[in-house]
Amino acid sequence: MELSRLQHLTEAKVLVVGDVMLDRYWHGDTGRISPEAPVPVVKVSKVEDKAGGAANVAKNIAHLDGQVGLLGLIGHDTDGIALEKTLEQDHIASQLVKVEGYPTIAKMRVISRHQQVVRLDMEETFTQAHSESLLERLKTVVDDYDIVLFSDYNKGALASIEAMIDVAKAAGKFVLIDPKSHDLARYRGANIVTPNLNEFKLAGGLVDSEELLTQSARDLITSAGIEAMLLTRSEQGMSLITATEKYDFAAQVLEVSDVTGAGDTVIATLAVMLGAGMPAKDAVEMANLAAGIAVGKLGATTVSPEELSRKLGQYLRATGEHYQTPFDDVLKHIEFAKQNGEKIVFTNGCFDILHAGHVRYLAQAKARGDRLVVGLNNDESIKRLKGADRPINPLNERAMVLSALASVDWVIPFGSVEENDTPAALIEKVNPHVLVKGGDYTVEQIAGADFVLSQGGEVEVLTFLDGCSTSNVIKKIKA
Known part of the structure; x- marks a missing residue:
């Protein structure tokens, strides 16, 4: 693996399509119990908005210096405006389709003394017709990118995923999918899908032994018409499985602080590294290193090229190369x-x-x-x-x-x-x-x-x- 490939991250052109969300955090201190009910009273001192869902995948790509576009569905509301503002700050070229009568999907969290007190979800599942409007937008921008990444959170934006994949493949694009459906056949034509272990089991994967895991993964991708599977396996690391090959990568973190958003970091890093010209095996190795960095941090965070370079230097036991930010x-x-x-x-x-x-x-x-x-x-x-x-x-x-x-x-x-x-x-x-x-x-x-x-x-x-x-x-x- 060549560390020098990190100098080519800006060459990655990735279009993220999927379920975008606004993550809002209310931070404050708790000093008393409410006289109205047995619940803590949090005096809010700071409100923080972050990109969530597919938007967080796009954010991870932008923070790794990839050129990234984002397609998703939002409502005509203040949360949608807040999300667009956040994406602009993250240098993401977003083209979000606004849907009348539906709210922007938002996850509202109250945080006190580094503990989550409550989470409020504002959402309605988007319809097939809404997804088809996103499909039409995809057709107009797909030629500007080399990789199309579908981030599925099962909120309706990708109800037309089969047609969307057909559009991307017809345009000659490399297709990555973070799946939510238990039926992997919905993702037919994808180059790589990235289920976690639980999603793999729900799709029919067997995990009683390494041999069964490998064979069932191959059976699933073969029957679904998918080229490869990157299976993320928590403390067991991850495995890249094709019809004829399997590569295992050990977990790269000693102490886990928070796994929130780690899957987004994995697929985002994979996309950027592939876009920078890395072979799939090396790109997965980099994604595994990025995951190790991400889970060592609190909250849904991102990984920078500088952090990845330092981690890679340690991993390779120093090669004489190093990454210098342009x-x-x-x-x-x-x-x-x-x-x-x-x-x-x-x-x-x-x-x-x-x-x-x-x-x-x-x-x-x-x-x-x-x-x-x-x-x-x-x-x-x-x-x-x-x-x-x-x-x-x-x-x-x-x-x-x-x-x-x-x-x-x-x-x-x-x-x-x-x-x-x-x-x-x-x-x-x-x-x-x-x-x-x-x-x-x-x-x-x-x-x-x-x-x-x-x-x-x-x-x-x-x-x-x-x-x-x-x-x-x-x-x-x-x-």
Whole structure:
């Protein structure tokens, strides 16, 4: 498996079709029991909207840098408007069909002290006629994508799934399906279906032994006219089964925090990796690694290319390769991290010749939050600041070395003449929770400090390791 394929994630063009939902969370504290009934009173302090169902699959694809479109059914209501707004923030090209007289499917959860108090479901099953309107929309956009992924939650959007698959296959598309029907023949023509163990058993799969499991899976896909099955098996990992081959992948997590949305992460990662040119076996291996990351987090969350790269490096026992986020994608990745509740730290510098002082400083900066962004002076900026014989190492090489450090999540260049060689404009774009600078500065002297403080952020000055500087390294080399 080549880690370098992660540099091609943007080549994946995936259309997700299915049952979209709005996941709404009311967060608050519980301090008393209601005088009206023996139930806790939750004082709501924050309301959070997230993409759910097929929309969460699309979100996972977007957060892995895939180009993703989304087709689904919503109502003419405020929940539908909220879902569309959420999808726009996630950079998903959604074309949701609005249905008169039906609500947008919404799951409302009340959360107090990290515990779910109650869940309220707002939904009506969409009809065959509604699904056929989605089929007509599919016909108009299918040519823009290479992979069509059907996410079935049995809410009616895919009532016309047989005709939808025919449209996708006639257009020469690779078809992935996360199934809900016990009758796999409904998915005839699919390249890969991804049932979990319970769905597999309900479809007629046998699990009394590994031999029976394999043979019954082959019987099911052969009779249903499906090319392959990716069976997700919880703590047993997952298995890719075709008519002639079977590949098993061990679970990649030591401690499970929450399995919510893990199936969405699996099929989304599989789609992106296939779209990036990976063979099916390698794409499943990546999906298995992504599942291990996802279940180690709380709630329905996503996996980033950076997390997948680090996990893959550990899995392959280091290959000398590493993934570096393209400069143009860094701001988008920062936005996604903020949506996941992660604390962003920013620092900046030239980092021309990396030395022990830099490594120590960056580790200290990372400890102030969850993700560290390094603003890196471009080559022209360094020449203006340090002289014509600098930098020693060009921008791309400096960025590669920095991004290989465990403490650094993202590197992004700055330093145009218009910016006066300061990161102030970049800091406004990043809008970090914490701004860190090393050296003998006061907060007032730090570029971007006023902005960060005005946004409710923190500014902190760290000391450098005595005697360590790029200039001293160069002097020693010349001596």
